[in-house]
Amino acid sequence: MGQCCSKVSGVNNDAVAAGHQSKPVHPTPPPAPPGEGSGSGGAFSGKSTPAYSFSASPFPSPLPAGVAPSPARTPGRKFRWPLPPPSPARPIMAILRRQGRAERPKEGPIPEERQGDEGERESSLDKSFGYGKNFGARFELGKEVGRGHFGHTCWAKGKKGELKGQPVAVKIISKAKMTTAIAVEDVRREVKILKALSGHKNLIKFHDAFEDVNNVYMVMELCEGGELLDRILSRGGRYTEEDAKTIVVQILSVVSYCHLQGVVHRDLKPENFLFATRDEDAPMKVIDFGLSDFVRPDQRLNDIVGSAYYVSPEVLHRSYNLEADLWSIGVITYILLCGSRPFWARTESGIFRSVIRADPNFVDAPWSTMSPEAKDFVKRLLNKDHRKRMTAAQALTHPWLRDENSAVPLDISIYKLVKSYVRASPLKRSALKALSKAITEDELIYLRAQFSLLDPKHGYVTLENFRMALMRNATDAMKESRVLDILNLMEPLSYKKMDFEEFCAAAISAYQLEALEGWEKIANIAFTYFEKEGNRAVSVEELAQEMNLGPNAYPLFNDWIRNSDGKLSFLGYTKFLHGVTIRSSNTRHR
Ligand SMILES: Nc1ncnc2c1ncn2[C@@H]1O[C@H](COP(=O)(O)OP(=O)(O)OP(=O)(O)O)[C@@H](O)[C@H]1O
Numbered sequence: 169m170g171q172c173c174s175k176v177s178g179v180n181n182d183a184v185a186a187g188h189q190s191k192p193v194h195p196t197p198p199p200a201p202p203g204e205g206s207g208s209g210g211a212f213s214g215k216s217t218p219a220y221s222f223s224a225s226p227f228p229s230p231l232p233a234g235v236a237p238s239p240a241r242t243p244g245r246k247f248r249w250p251l252p253p254p255s256p257a258r259p260i261m262a263i264l265r266r267q268g269r270a271e272r273p274k275e276g277p278i279p280e281e282r283q284g285d286e287g288e289r290e291s292s293l294d295k296s297f298g299y300g301k302n303f304g305a306r307f308e309l310g311k312e313v314g315r316g317h318f319g320h321t322c323w324a325k326g327k328k329g330e331l332k333g334q335p336v337a338v339k340i341i342s343k344a345k346m347t348t349a350i351a352v353e354d355v356r357r358e359v360k361i362l363k364a365l366s367g368h369k370n371l372i373k374f375h376d377a378f379e380d381v382n383n384v385y386m387v388m389e390l391c392e393g394g395e396l397l398d399r400i401l402s403r404g405g406r407y408t409e410e411d412a413k414t415i416v417v418q419i420l421s422v423v424s425y426c427h428l429q430g431v432v433h434r435d436l437k438p439e440n441f442l443f444a445t446r447d448e449d450a451p452m453k454v455i456d457f458g459l460s461d462f463v464r465p466d467q468r469l470n471d472i473v474g475s476a477y478y479v480s481p482e483v484l485h486r487s488y489n490l491e492a493d494l495w496s497i498g499v500i501t502y503i504l505l506c507g508s509r510p511f512w513a514r515t516e517s518g519i520f521r522s523v524i525r526a527d528p529n530f531v532d533a534p535w536s537t538m539s540p541e542a543k544d545f546v547k548r549l550l551n552k553d554h555r556k557r558m559t560a561a562q563a564l565t566h567p568w569l570r571d572e573n574s575a576v577p578l579d580i581s582i583y584k585l586v587k588s589y590v591r592a593s594p595l596k597r598s599a600l601k602a603l604s605k606a607i608t609e610d611e612l613i614y615l616r617a618q619f620s621l622l623d624p625k626h627g628y629v630t631l632e633n634f635r636m637a638l639m640r641n642a643t644d645a646m647k648e649s650r651v652l653d654i655l656n657l658m659e660p661l662s663y664k665k666m667d668f669e670e671f672c673a674a675a676i677s678a679y680q681l682e683a684l685e686g687w688e689k690i691a692n693i694a695f696t697y698f699e700k701e702g703n704r705a706v707s708v709e710e711l712a713q714e715m716n717l718g719p720n721a722y723p724l725f726n727d728w729i730r731n732s733d734g735k736l737s738f739l740g741y742t743k744f745l746h747g748v749t750i751r752s753s754n755t756r757h758r
């Protein structure tokens with residue numbers, strides 16, 4: 169704090185709340201956000217990161233012998249532009265979780281950072297993890313290579329065994345910082361997730377975990393190419409579309425893998441992607457599963473974690489699932505393409521307001537010269553309605569990224585949609601069948617890829633195909649997140665088989681289609697099919713039952729039904745597809 173206002177034109181919280189805005193990554197340094205530490209926001213140009221002071225560890229941490237404390241966050245980080253912190257703040261709330269200042273959040277306003285209150289009593293905490301105790305005998309520890317809010321990471325070399333002579337990275341988390349059961353559990357879960365997910369080419373390879381009285385040590389593959397954040401900065405905050413695609417494809421590929429396993433990362437940001445080597449085209453690896461969690465397909469998580477610039481509206485509303493990660497990928501892609509943050513404010517609460525209310529700027533340069541596909545791609549990730557957002561597997565088949573030579577990963581959202589379809593009423597199913605006949609080639613490409621991943625026999629899939637496809641991709645994480653439970657809910661499918669045509673009806677999302685530019689046309693074509701095949705006289709009572717609503721809701725359905733023949737009107741059809749759960753069912757959120 170203590171910074172005077174700098175010239176940040178047009179960006180204050182009110183302006184942000186009012187709508188269009190985006191803050192360049194490079195130009196004017198804003199003051200450090202209140203409560204975020206001071207730093208000398210305006211002072212840097214070509215020097216290392218003074219304004220980044222809030223990202224230094226807020227905790228005094230006893231370093232292992234031979235490790236010098238790091239001056240700031242990642243040693244050697246250079247900022248050529250005085251910029252506001254890319255991920256302001258410590259991960260929201262998570263820091264409080266680990267310090268024991270917050271339990272699971274209750275309903276209430278967007279959390280402000282809380283300071284001052286003391287952690288819970290920690291004397292009764294069991295801080296033994298059951299990991300190996302012989303870290304010192306197995307590894308020789310070297311210099312620090314990076315630092316986050318929860319741990320610092322050091323270079324190390326294997327002394328014996330498989331890793332003898334091999335350089336590795338060791339993330340060291342101090343047990344002194346684990347002052348609550350939640351904090352201990354977070355570390356346990358981070359190791360569990362890393363262990364279970366290791367194996368994807370864009371995910372950091374985990375070797376082993378150790379502990380002693382002071383610390384937990386996570387031994388993993390060493391990435392020597394630095395963070396994505398540094399590469400963005402070294403390019404002046406902008407990638408060409410082609411270069412951005414290479415990055416985004418890797419992110420989506422690993423995130424779709426995590427999602428299929430039922431793991432939500434919850435802290436996707438450029439600092440958490442490392443390049444394996446210094447080569448320009450080195451593969452990128454996602455790190456830092458410290459905020460990640462297992463999530464069942466139909467579960468809603470409610471704890472607010474993440475980093476402010478990248479956090480999705482539904483996380484702030486405390487009801488989210490995997491789609492929250494796709495929002496963060498949208499923010500990263502926006503930054504890669506234009507060098508600005510889509511949601512920006514000087515304070516954390518200002519950023520949250522912007523995330524919830526503001527529309528990112530897709531009009532000013534360089535957006536005006538960007539391909540329409542790139543713009544559409546980012547917009548379909550930054551949709552504030554999580555139901556309308558693309559999934560990771562879907563995003564890989566978006567026209568901006570589509571590549572016939574790359575395999576499309578299996579999408580867990582297909583399972584959720586098919587589950588709902590097989591449990592839906594005949595009227596709903598015929599409405600969806602009509603809709604599926606109206607979709608465009610873009611959607612069909614994705615659906616064909618997903619259908620073939622189910623390995624159809626003679627053009628049909630059964631419940632067994634769905635089961636086998638999941639089993640082929642299963643890791644230990646899938647057991648933990650109980651992804652396979654969804655197969656039980658798909659049980660009506662065990663009596664039948666599905667051809668591609670019906671699969672399309674089952675696996676399309678009316679919400680996602682509503683978000684398309686061409687929705688009106690699609691809806692009109694779909695209604696024509698519905699009129700031919702599925703539309704029949706229906707009563708207000710029946711509709712209310714379909715929607716799980718009582719007599720109080722009857723007036724709602726009056727204008728859904730045509731006076732002339734008692735069948736669904738066009739309006740009724742689109743509303744019926746949509747459901748009545750959303751506040752304003754006739755607006756399209758773009
Ligand atoms: N495998 C690795 N190879 C090289 N450097 C690494 C590796 N893992 C982590 N680092 C460095 O250490 C930093 C901190 O690691 P990590 O993000 O896992 O810690 P954290 O305390 O959980 O972070 P955060 O503050 O984002 O929550 C990274 O940003 C990176 O610079």
Ligand SMILES: [Ca+2]
Nearest residue numbers: 316439440456
């Ligand atoms: Ca991190």
